[in-house]
Amino acid sequence: MHPPPTALDSNAGAPRRAWHLRHWTGLLVLAVLIAALPFVMQSVYLLRLAALIWIMSLAALGLHVLTGMAGQVSLGHAGFFGISAYVVAILPARYNVPPLLAVAVAVLACGLLAFIIGKPILRLRGHYLAIATLGLSLLVALVITNEGALTGGPDGTSVLPLTIGELSVTGTRIWYWISGGLLLIGIALAICLRHSPTGRALCGLVDSEVAAAGMGIDIARRKLQAFVIAAVYAAVAGAALALMNGFLTPDVASFMNSVEFVAMVVVGGVSSPLGAVAGAAILSLLPQALATVPEYQDVVIGLIIMLSMIFLPNGIIPALARVWRQR
Known part of the structure; x- marks a missing residue:
């Protein structure tokens, strides 16, 4: 499949x-599909699993923007995921902040933190950037685990x-419909972003930062965006995961959770917003399918990622789209 057109394409x-x-x-x-599933699946367990897939897809969409559009690698995505979840848990319980206001505070806090730390670390490239964002994820998980008086610890x-x-x-x-609605809004915003001048400028970074800079694109500003x-x-x-589950552990901000987010967009297709949904569905359903042999879960997940990179380098959704067009 040809990559989505960018701002540098003259005939795009x-x-x-x-x-x-x-x-x-x-x-x-x-x-x-989201509207039909509740009428097909009467099991509360299956609906909860579907809601979890929608939430994880929404989180993975962020990496579609960062990696698929702007070409930047992050291994600290779970850090923001965990910060927001714990802010939503701590503010209402300890400081009597209304939960809805706590959600707004959590989102604003994560956006502000990303703005503050993004300026210095986005000067790095390649594996240096990946390691820097990895440090963020490890730091957040460490604080959540050790500050037991505030977070409950392990x-x-x-x-x-x-x-x-x-x-x-x-x-x-209720949370099935909320999570499904949030996912649809998130995908719609991602598609609109790709079509906007900002999105086309971001896509220009993937092709060539030098060429993008030569066309007047502010590289540092677009990366930070x-x-x-x-x-x-x-x-x-x-925030949605915290409120749906009603309980949190430090695993939400773990390094492995960041790796799973990256794997979701890689397996599903980093250039497609729908790839985040496909990848999240596969990596969320796989542990359920391997529940009887949990010791092999990581092996199978690693094998799927490896085979996907070898045989479907663009991801599942772009590969399916290519087959559909050929037919």
Whole structure:
């Protein structure tokens, strides 16, 4: 599959329109799927698993923006995911902040933190950038684990339910619809971003930073924008996970969680917003399928990632799109 057109493509109008048509169509199909699943699956467990897939897909969408559009690698995505989740847990329980306000604070805090730390670390490139963002994830997980008086430490902490006035937002079915709605909004925003001048400038970074700079694109500013947007996606997803589960452990900010987010977009297709959904579905369902042999889960996940990079380097969704066009 040809990569999505960028700001550097002089004749990119028609391919760009075709790219957006395919993805708006895919978004419509996903919306129909989300609407139909509750009527097909009566099991609360399956609905909860589906809601988890939607939330993880939303978080992985942030890496689609950062890596798929701007070409920047991050191994610290789970850091923002965990910060937001714990802010939503701590503020209402300890400081009597309304849960809805706590969500807004969590998202703003993650966006501000990404803006502050993004300026220095985004000067790095390649594996240096990956290591710097890895340090962020490790630091956040370390603080959450060691500050037991505030976070509950390794034992975790409970999360008060979301309340809007006198209404308490609880229950698997309610959170299924909320998480599904958030995912659809997130994908729509990602598609619109790709079509915007900002998105085309970000895509120019993937092709060649030198060429992009020669065309007047502010490289540092665009990288920082992508980093902040990715952090906001992770923050919204982290807050949703905390409120849906009602309990948190430090694993939400772990290094392995960051690796899983990267694996989701790589397996599904880093250039496609729908690839985040495909990758999240595979990597969320796989542990359930291997529940009887948990010792082989990491081996199988690693094997899938390796085979995907060898045989489907562009990811599952782009490969399926190519086959569809050929037929």
